[in-house]
Amino acid sequence: MRIERYLQDSAARDGARTAIVSGEVRLDYARFLDLSVRMATTLRARGVGRGDRVLVLLDNGWQAAVGVFATWIAGAVLCPVNPATKSARLAQIARDCTPALVFAEGRLERLLDETPEIAATPRIVADAGFEAGLHAAPLAADPLPDTDLAALIYTSGSTGEPKGVMLAHENMDAAARAITTYLENTAADTILVVLPMSFGYGLNQLVTAMRCGATLVIEKSFAFPQAIFESIRDERVTGFPLVPAMAAMMMQARDLDASLLASLRYVTSAAAPMPLAHLDWLRAVLPQAKLYSMYGQTECTRASWLPPGEIDARRGSVGIAIPGGRAEVVDEAGAPVPPGTMGELVISGPHVMRGYWQNEAATRRALRPDPRTGTLRLHTGDLFTADADGYLTFVSRMDDMIKSRGEKVAPRAVEDVLCRMPGVAEALVVGIPHEVLGQAVKAVIVASDPALTERDVLRFCARHLEDHMVPKQVEFREFLPRTDSGKASRRLAAEPASPTGQETGSPA
Template identity: 25%
Template sequence: MSTDKPWINNYLEGVSSEIDPDKYKSIVELLEISVLKFAQLPAFECMGKSITYQQLDEYSKAFAAYMQHLGLEKGDRIAIQMPNILQYPVALFGALKAGLTVVNTNPLYTTREMEHQFSDAEVKAVVVVSNFASKVEQVLKTNTSIEHVIITDIGDMLGLLKGTVVNLAVKYLKNMVPSYSIKGSTSFNKILKEGKDMLLTPVDIQPDDHAFLQYTGGTTGVAKGAVLSHKNIITNVEQCQAWMNHLEEGKEVVITPLPLYHVFSLTVNGLMCSTKLGAKIVLITNPRDMKGFIKELKKQPFTVITGVNTLFNALLNQGKFADLDFSNLKLVIAGGMAVNTSVSQRWQKLTGKPLLEGYGLTETSPVVTCQPYAGKIKEGSIGMPFPSVEVVVKDEEGNDLPQGDVGEICVRGTQVTSGYWQREKETAEAFFEGNWFRTGDVGYMDEDGYFYIVDRKKDMINVSGFNVYPNEIEDVLMMHEGVAEVAVIGVPHEKSMEAVKAFVVKKDEHLTDEIVKKFCKQNLTAYKIPKYVEFRTELPKSNVGKVLRKDLRMEELQKYEKIMKKGEK
């Protein structure tokens, strides 16, 4: 099966079965070519302010030169912790131009989560929006690897007048910037101002050099940095462009509501693919503000939008969304979580365009399969493999299974990570012999080469497209002196696909679900906090004392099925 690719027979006309992963030496070279081709076209727009590809190049060069001025060298790690604002692409491309490795960081992380990621990656510099600088201040008390902190306010690149108004509103009217004091920190604006007059020493960046440490939980719950090289990313960019060959250079308007720190947005939407196309990339800073989001969509003749199932469902539930002009729309892709059939059908009916489901992982840069933008679109399928990627289904011993048999989906190709940062054991466990990356997802392939997932990683919880791992939450809860034992699982939830539920055995009889949730809020990002807490006198265990999460999941599933049956009656 490893040499059989039945999906190629079903590729759309013009989609090649192979791409050239060596077309560009680095992401920096890819950007430089885009700047030459699209210099005066708008590259990024946010809150009504746009910068051209030429300006993106100039700003990122200034940032890169200043990083060298600070003494950062090729291979050093720099964390970027911001929402979708203009400073993000400037800092990211600037860091890459300086030869640095970018560690994308969720700005909503708690100090505990930040501390782990920054320490594990041995981060030397952090670029953070001021809203979260107070957390960095706390991290600095325990982390000795961080040498430089760069702080920006949300409105710093929106122009003097608008930027000042936005920054004052965020800080004083909305009280969104907790006080902080970080000695020796540098402002983002100072870097752009002074960096433009500094000399940028060219860096020899090789295809296999590390571009990103993209953190993912993994089945153990320990956050690990997947090493993504320049070649990994370029491979997936070339695959995406080959697959979406109906998109036109210099003519697309790409809506980017997914956070740029998420690998899906990083490669597919907000940065790499769209930059190569010379698209105008519209950054949505707060997609949860549905009224503001739709207002922005009304201004744009958008042609491409990507998101997760919950985002599309939320848009469809807004009355004014139906009033938008969808005549320019060419491509809509959903990733990160399964697409509900009802959502895809409603989307198709309203917009006239299919909601295509794709599949990928952080470790695969990320896209592995996708539905074709036209032709045979199969509901419930994650589509066909991209050009130049091998996908097989294997049994537990690593043997290939025939078409139709259910097993673990495995992937091989130049888009696949070389492994996890400084974790040899986990890296070895992630691959079968022959460099087959084990996704941990169970599925099968049909006769046309379309793949289907029938189950996810055994214990992973999918909350609105974000991976949540029970071990991490259990470790946090066990830190509470009132908790004796705990088990965490995912339970069905109509809005977020799954919700986190914690089963707790009390050590302190005064422990309540409010206390548990408050404790979690201090140590976990919002989407990881248990939505439900159930107290029990004991937890189901195996004969060797291992807590049986599968038994708890079965109980909850049976409860859910009973509720659904009652609802049908």
């Protein structure tokens, strides 16, 4: 199914149901569909045709939601980009995807004008007069196939040059059907999104909400947690997707009133591995909510999910393959490894991307045939183990594994210990060059206790880790450096902090 059908079908079932809550703006399904169709007509009038790329540079808000669905109704390809993206990266993306139109925040017009690759591209600005400038609704168009590209989402570039991930409507539909199945989403749900809708995890909240006719509460960011908690209470939010950085901020919040979160039916975590200390804290504070630990990549949206009832029995696991998908741990030759043996995770199923936009070499590296069947599988580049029941546990990205004293050190294993230490809010572990060891373990820490010292950290680690896993260096920072998608960046953490102590990136 094409994704715009989600909105059309939900509006047909109950047009009066609230679809979007964004600040003071509330759109029911009929109104949201009307705005999206009128915006689609405007796109067509501005020369956007089937398969053209529309670059959406918008903050989280109702305008972004309209821009997303209007692009699909127009038959075009969504290319969402974080509005905080710097000029050099924006230029790279524009050169790569050659957009037919840009839909952007008004404050970004100067940035667009000063970026030669995009300065002359037609644009629509999401300002106060945006709605008045939309065209009237068009006549019904011929149905388009679900094999068309739906989105071109650029990876954060944390492991190299950003690449455009090609997701067809059928890929996104398969992922959305699987996710709403195991989350048991219905029209009665109210889902909160504070994650950027310019990236897969945030965008997926809009897609899944529209699929089941739920209400989506859109917030710009998690910068002010108390305001978000009050929004959860006021809107009676049932679904709360978050990332580890948000959990860390919640843990540091003074006098957190858990009653504000009493409406939550479930919480999800997917963008990065959740430290066990954070997971345990969330379960203690939100006993009524089901907690779903998940794993995914932009290239497949979601790969695995852990049934909430298995959290205690499968400590640290990210679960089993999503419905309709397949996940296996394989060796260098692509053959399955025995239970408990570390290998690369490969994913297959209808939710896996088509490939990377105009990058055949990268596509061939990522999508390789199963030696048994010839079916293409996504090679994730992540090391996992699987138990006899197929439950997966993340070990490390292949490129992140630290080799010290001839021993392999998985950064996450050290991070889980550090996050259990009183006074540590967040931690990131990287390998740094060492003349004797080859690589040494370095811990980058955000402390919640200003009195915490490097000596304290090393003593704690020595009590809980094997010798070769104990950090040789500890660095305290105000916050962890992050990619545009909000993930903590090991590459940036390995670089020296600036003299001011501020990092590239920002807190979530």
